[in-house]
Amino acid sequence: MAFWRRSFPVDLAEEGRFSRREFARFLALVSAGFTAGLGWLWWRKKPLDGPAPATGSGPVPLGLAADLKPGQSRLFTFRGPQDRCILLRTPLGELRAYRQACTHLGCAVRFRNDELVCPCHEGVFEIEHGFPIQGPPTRPLSRVALEVRADGTLWAVGDLPAPAGPSPRASLACPLQARREEVA
Amino acid sequence: MNRPSNARRALFSDAALVLALLILGIQVYLFETVLQAVLEGQRGLLPGAFIASLALTLVALAVAFKAPHLDDGPRH
Numbered sequence: 001m002a003f004w005r006r007s008f009p010v011d012l013a014e015e016g017r018f019s020r021r022e023f024a025r026f027l028a029l030v031s032a033g034f035t036a037g038l039g040w041l042w043w044r045k046k047p048l049d050g051p052a053p054a055t056g057s058g059p060v061p062l063g064l065a066a067d068l069k070p071g072q073s074r075l076f077t078f079r080g081p082q083d084r085c086i087l088l089r090t091p092l093g094e095l096r097a098y099r100q101a102c103t104h105l106g107c108a109v110r111f112r113n114d115e116l117v118c119p120c121h122e123g124v125f126e127i128e129h130g131f132p133i134q135g136p137p138t139r140p141l142s143r144v145a146l147e148v149r150a151d152g153t154l155w156a157v158g159d160l161p162a163p164a165g166p167s168p169r170a171s172l173a174c175p176l177q178a179r180r181e182e183v184a
Numbered sequence: 185m186n187r188p189s190n191a192r193r194a195l196f197s198d199a200a201l202v203l204a205l206l207i208l209g210i211q212v213y214l215f216e217t218v219l220q221a222v223l224e225g226q227r228g229l230l231p232g233a234f235i236a237s238l239a240l241t242l243v244a245l246a247v248a249f250k251a252p253h254l255d256d257g258p259r260h
Contacts, residue, residue: 042231
């Protein structure tokens with residue numbers, strides 16, 4: 001007799017028996033698993049829906065503005081340790097700051113080849129206004145207002161409203177529709 | 185003694201089983217649909233979907249643990 005058979009002396013005739021109630025309990029367990037999955041999605045996404053908690057509402061120093069060359073980026077935290085942002089200087093020399101959380105599922109976007117790229121699902125945002133131009137994201141990145149003071153220091157001072165107007169993706173997909181939205 | 189007939193008991197048992205299977209089918213469809221919507225950025229339907237899923241799970245649990253005559257096989 002095999003070792004496992006001695007250790008687990010289950011009658012062969014009973015091995016294949018699986019009562020309806022056991023089956024129904026298994027179905028209920030799987031159903032509870034789906035519910036837990038939806039609950040987890042809800043719980044995980046909730047902090048991303050609203051604005052970031054204002055733990056520190058004052059301006060945040062970001063160093064000297066001149067230190068950042070065109071095409072370079074730097075990470076910083078703004079309202080709290082979880083509010084991660086990215087500061088960048090565009091190839092035209094303008095400073096921009098966005099929250100790093102991708103508007104799709106919250107992964108951290110990175111500055112690469114003059115675009116903000118989300119590595120999770122290949123979402124791409126343009127750097128002028130934060131509009132999505134490729135991949136699953138449909139909303140622009142949350143933008144942080146910047147201020148260069150007289151002594152040359154750069155400060156993150158607040159939140160900018162969501163950009164208005166047609167997104168570059170809309171104009172690429174349907175130029176006529178984008179022109180109509182622009183006129184309206 | 186007034187006991188339900190075998191035919192009636194079997195019919196109820198089948199109905200409970202079908203109900204449990206139906207609930208699981210709805211759960212799969214609901215989860216797939218909601219996940220697709222979430223991936224597209226529509227997260228507003230998550231609370232409603234969670235509540236509906238929770239209600240379905242409660243019904244499935246009630247059927248699995250409380251439904252009478254669900255066990256098949258001879259009675260001793």
